[in-house]
Amino acid sequence: MGEDPRPSAGASWLARVSPFLASLRGYDRSRLKKDLVGALTVTALHIPEGMAYAQLAGLPPQAALYSTPAALALYALFGSSRQLIIAVSASVSVLSAATVGAMAQQGSPRFVALTAALALMAGAVAALAGVLKLGRVAQFFSASVLSGFVFGLALIIAIKQVPKLLGIEGAKGGFFERLGFILSHLGQTHALTLAVGAASIAALLLLARVSRRIPAALAVLVVGIAVSSWLHLDAKGVAIVGHIPAGLVPPQVPDVGFGDLMKLLPGACGIALVAFAEAIGPARMFAAKHGYEVDPNRELVGLGAANLGGGLFRGFGMGCSLSKSAANDQAGSTTQVSSLVTAGLTLLVALFLTGLFRALPEATLGAIVVVAILGMMDVKEMVRLARMRRADFVGAAVALVGVLAFDVLPGLLIAVGLSLFLTVYRASRPRLSELGRVPGTLDLAATHRESSAITLPGLHVFRPEEGLFFANATSLRDEVLSRVRDAKVPVREVLLDLELTDDLDVPGADMLAGLHEDLSNRGITLSLARVHAPAQRLLERTGVLAKVGREHVHPHVRAGVEAWMVRHESQAWQEWRLIQDGLYLVRSRVDEAGAALHGEERYRQEELLVRLDDADTRMQELLRHLPHPPADDEGPSGSRH
Structure with missing residues (x-):
């Protein structure tokens, strides 16, 4: 007999715990070759960006070399995307610096400890959300609002790099304070530093246009180091990275108090939210392209594991890198083996090659960051929102201005609060369709969509266009009563189609009881159709079913119309x-x-x-x-x- 191709119970359990193992079925040399090419490409992008983003987080460049290997490996094991790269993220780095900067002086040992603690807390929040299956929460955050938030975040990142490009020191505060300081101190610009920064930006943009296969950031980094060493730019006033310690740090839990953890909690939730929001979209895109599924809850667990790994190695918060993920996919990578190899290569750099970066100009690092976040400033998307729907554009603009005016964390709260407000506001609006029969058929259609739909005099068939729940219950009742009052022909019965209400809550059931009484006082019968089993059980427990009467609850709308015609003499x-x-x-x-x-x-x-x-x-x-x-x-x- 042949072998059973089905995986054993133990193998199936391991595949659920680590989707990476499931992706290795049928793994062969050709797939390994593609994953190795992807790993080399990602490493070439990751080393310079990682060092730059570490400085965004307020840490020395080597922090990225310490923490990202663990983050890359842990996401590879626990995440569900096969192409996504979870390592350093500009948005997460800035959120981290903004959170910790309010509690400690940048560069101090306390700042480093709090940053690591923040990464650990963000990891715990994300992992717990994944275990509790809260991945679906992503659908409640408006993509247009988050676009505005990310745009504003990109401007904050850029404004923090401008002093490095100009050779100006002393800029502090929020976006407008920094902008004012830079404008008022333009006369102090260091010409040679500006030349290095401008040349680096030009080279990055030119190389990206010439060929996407060339690791532009790595090429500019190597040239920058070579030119700096050859011309001794540090002796001419150009700031350089300086000595970077070789080796690794052992894993350790940061020594911070409970009070500090409570202060870090809002920032940790923000990092978990932003990291998930920027990762789930690309993850789904890659999955659709390659014909597999991603699990939002598993993505949360993977992101949580990556941040826990980064925090344990005295690092900072981790998130999705869209540029490295895209490069990984273009290189043909098929599994997270590419992330594991990238982690190994980063370890080799941390152990043996840190001395090569001593002469790297700070202006070159700043240029790498600026060019990397240009894609976050999506002007075309803002223009599209303005053309398509003004409300979406206003939401994005409010989030953008909120980030610039109130800084990153308050701006995040504004973006999240605005998304939730828009969700509840739209759900609370009484979108009620009246149903009529399509001539020549027994099919029912909304009268505002099918102009020829025929309604029956005395019977109004209504269908809420969203589930009935506490936020819209009162509005729907008022809308039904308003239409009954405004009807040209006296209404004798209202048939309510509850097809879209899968899970009725108590306020929704109470509204139906109140609607029944209001209509009864007017001599009008309330009937219900397509009531799902969970909703019907709640109607029974709350006594609403007894008030309405079981004879007025129908399996489908057509049965309700037929019952109406049986009870009333047809004259129309x-x-x-x-x-x-x-x-x-x-x-x-x-x-x-x-x-x-x-x-x-x-x-x-x-x-x-x-x-x-x-x-x-x-x-x-x-x-x-x-x-x-x-x-x-x-x-x-x-x-x-």
């Missing part, structure tokens, strides 16, 4: 036309079935067709004595035979 042409259309559809089905019938069955089928034709004739005679409908509402029923 719309109701008789519905019956006529029903007869026509029955006749069509019987006629279609006749081709397969023979003998006695064929005779009975023809007899049934005669009876249906007779009924249709009497129906048309009846319709001639009723008030004739407008020509636009005639539908296909008037000319069938």
